[in-house]
Amino acid sequence: MYTQAIDLAPGASPARPEAASGRDAAFEAAIAQDRKVEAQDWMPEGYRKTLVRQISQHAHSEVVGMLPEGNWVTRAPSLKRKAILLAKIQDEGGHGLYLYAAAETLGVARDDLIDGLLTGRAKYSSIFNYPAPSWADMGAIGWLVDGAAIMNQIPLCRCSYGPYARAMIRICKEESFHQRQGFDIMLSLARGTPAQKAMAQASLNRWWWPVVMMFGPSDKDSIHSAQTMVWGIKRISNDDLRQKFIDATVPQAELLGLSIPDPDLKWNAQRGHYDYGAIDWDEFWRVVNGDGPCNRERLGDRVRAHEKGAWVREAAMAHAAKQAARSQQRAA
Numbered sequence: 322m323y324t325q326a327i328d329l330a331p332g333a334s335p336a337r338p339e340a341a342s343g344r345d346a347a348f349e350a351a352i353a354q355d356r357k358v359e360a361q362d363w364m365p366e367g368y369r370k371t372l373v374r375q376i377s378q379h380a381h382s383e384v385v386g387m388l389p390e391g392n393w394v395t396r397a398p399s400l401k402r403k404a405i406l407l408a409k410i411q412d413e414g415g416h417g418l419y420l421y422a423a424a425e426t427l428g429v430a431r432d433d434l435i436d437g438l439l440t441g442r443a444k445y446s447s448i449f450n451y452p453a454p455s456w457a458d459m460g461a462i463g464w465l466v467d468g469a470a471i472m473n474q475i476p477l478c479r480c481s482y483g484p485y486a487r488a489m490i491r492i493c494k495e496e497s498f499h500q501r502q503g504f505d506i507m508l509s510l511a512r513g514t515p516a517q518k519a520m521a522q523a524s525l526n527r528w529w530w531p532v533v534m535m536f537g538p539s540d541k542d543s544i545h546s547a548q549t550m551v552w553g554i555k556r557i558s559n560d561d562l563r564q565k566f567i568d569a570t571v572p573q574a575e576l577l578g579l580s581i582p583d584p585d586l587k588w589n590a591q592r593g594h595y596d597y598g599a600i601d602w603d604e605f606w607r608v609v610n611g612d613g614p615c616n617r618e619r620l621g622d623r624v625r626a627h628e629k630g631a632w633v634r635e636a637a638m639a640h641a642a643k644q645a646a647r648s649q650q651r652a653a
C-alpha cells in the first residue's frame with residue numbers, strides 16, 4: 322500500500338503555491354495540460370515537499386507492512402501458501418525500494434528518510450499497527466488492505482510527478498495479485514469447516530474498520546487535499562475512495578458468505594452507493610499518533626532490523642569505495 326493522507330494532521334497548515342514567475346508558469350502549464358513533471362523540472366517548494374512526504378510515507382508503509390505477514394511465513398498451512406506469501410512480502414519490499422528511489426529524485430537522501438521512520442518522525446499507514454493473530458489475517462490483509470491500497474493507488478498512476486506515477490504502474494499490478502491471493506485464502510476458509518469460516522469472520526470483524534480508516538480523514542477535515550488535487554498529486558478525495566472501496570467490497574463479502582461488522586451498512590438506491598456507519602476517528606488519530614495496538618512493536622522490529630543490517634551497508638560501502646578507487650587507478 323499504502324498512502325493514507327496521514328500528513329493531514331489537524332492544525333497543519335496547508336501548502337501554498339508560490340508567487341507567480343516564469344518558472345511557475347511552465348509548471349502551471351504542465352499541470353493544466355496534464356503533462357508529467359519530471360525530476361529535472363522546476364517545481365514549487367510546496368509541491369516538492371508534499372511529494373517527499375507522501376512518497377516517503379508510502380515507502381515506509383510498504384516496508385513496515387512486511388512485518389505482520391512476515392510473522393506468518395513459518396506457519397503458513399501449506400508449501401503453496403508459504404511460497405505465495407513469501408512472494409507477496411518480497412513484492413512489498415520491492416515497492417518500498419522503488420518508492421525510496423522515487424523520493425530520492427526530489428533531492429532527499431534515503432538515509433534521512435529512513436532515519437525519519439526509525440526515530441518516529443515520519444508516519445506510515447496506521448493499518449500496520451494492528452495485530453495479525455490468525456492465519457485468516459493473511460487472507461483479510463490481502464483481500465482488504467491490499468484491496469484498499471489498489472483503490473488508493475490506481476489514481477496515483479496518473480499523478481503529475483512522473484517518477485511516482487511510473488513506480489505506481491508496476492506496484493498496482495503486483496497489488497492486484499496480493500488482493501487476489503488474500504481473497505483466495507478467505508474463500509478457502511469460508512468454504513472450509515465451521516471453525517475455519519468462524520476464523521475468517523473473526524478476521525473480517527477485526528480488520529474492517531481499520532481498513533475503512535486507511536483512506537484517511539473525512540474530506541471536510543482534509544486540509545491538504547484541495548492543494549494536492551490542484552497539483553494533480555491526488556485525483557480522488559478520501560471519502561470518494563472510501564465509498565468506492567466499500568461499494569466494491571460488500572458484494573465480495575456476500576460471495577464469501579461473511580458479514581461486514583457494520584449494522585448501518587445498507588444499499589442506498591437513491592445515491593447508488595452503500596451507506597455505512599460512523600467511523601471512530603478517535604481511534605484513527607490514536608493509532609496514527611503512536612498509540613495503536615502494535616506501534617511500539619513494529620517500530621522496534623524495524624530499528625532492530627536496521628541495526629542488524631549495519632554490516633551489510635558497511636560492506637557495500639567498502640566494496641563501492643574499492644571499485645571507485647580501482648576505476649580511478651585505471652583512468653590515471
Ligand SMILES: [Fe+2]
Pocket residue numbers: 322323383412413416492496
Ligand atoms: Fe505494496
Ligand SMILES: [Fe+2]
Pocket residue numbers: 322413467470495496499
Ligand atoms: Fe501489497
